[in-house]
Amino acid sequence: MALLVFIAVCYFKFCSHSSSNEGTVCYYIANNYVFICAFIFVLFLLFNLFNIRTFIADHWPLIFAVTTGLLVVAVYLHHFYDNPISSDPEKWGPFGDYIGGILNPTFTFVMLYLVWQTLVVQQEGLKKQREAQERLEKDLQHQKFEDRFFKLLELYRQKFIDGNQITKIHGQLNTEYLQSKQPGETVTELNCYKTIIERKCRSSNGEFPRPVLIDYFGFLFIILRFLEKSSPDAETKEDYADLLRRLLSMEEKTLLHYHCEYLTEKEQEAEAKEFRDLVEKFLLRKLGDWHQTLG
Secondary structure: OHHHHHHHHHHHHHHHOOHHHOOOHHHHHHHOHHHHHHHHHHHHHHHHHOOHHHHHHHHHHHHHHHHHHHHHHHHHHHHHOOOOOOOOHHHHHHHHHHHHHHHHHHHHHHHHHHHHHHHHHHHHHHHHHHHHHHHHHHHHHHHHHHHHHHHHHHHHHHHHHOOOHHHHHHHHHHHHHHHHOOOOOOOOHHHHHHHHHHHHOOOOOOOOOOHHHHHHHHHHHHHHHHHHHHOOOHHHHHHHHHHHHHHOOHHHHHHHHHHHHOOOHHHOOHHHHHHHHHHHHHHOOOHHHHHHHHO
16 A cells, blocks of 8 residues: 555656646645645554444445545535635526536435345345244244153153063063973074964954053054154154164063064054054164064
């Protein structure tokens, strides 16, 4: 910036040597270059010390309009300052035309720019408002889902986990299998649950006679269906499915596997098939792989 000022002053100083330039802008600047340099230096300090840059950026249309108006008046006075002020109204007409012809387009441009900026700001505000509303609705939906999910888990824990109901049934099934196994039959989880669920745990019509197991599978079906239909997004669904999967003990997973694996034809209705699909999707992944793991 200082270099530009120095070059400009040298140029105007050179121009001022010609007598024909007397009274011109070059002549005036060359003879007052010290004052002009000091004025520019003060502006530079103010510009950096008092954050004028931000002020100019925020109010440049107003500054532009005021500067243009002052410049028009200054140019007019520079050329006609030695003429007396006329009292003839007819001579004021050209002056008004001069001022209006320059300032009106300038102010019109500034006004159009301000209107455009207002529209832009309004659009940005509406966009941010919509985004905030969408975030709020998403948060409320997620919170509502989370509250209901954990209430279901709490009921699940109170009803089946705190009383060790599933662990007790698991032990009963093992005992029943050991008592009824055939000579030479290998004792494995696979044989145990396959035999007990097929032979001992079903009544003659092919349904479980154990009320606890019926309630357990039914309640777990409610949780899985809620997780499938009410999750706000896929990521949330996967996170809470992983949480539920980690809460299940090995005994519960084993019961689930064989309950789904050996459903009778009568139980292969739409609801039973949906339960099997949800268990495979969220809890046991692929039943075939789980079957091999147990075996």
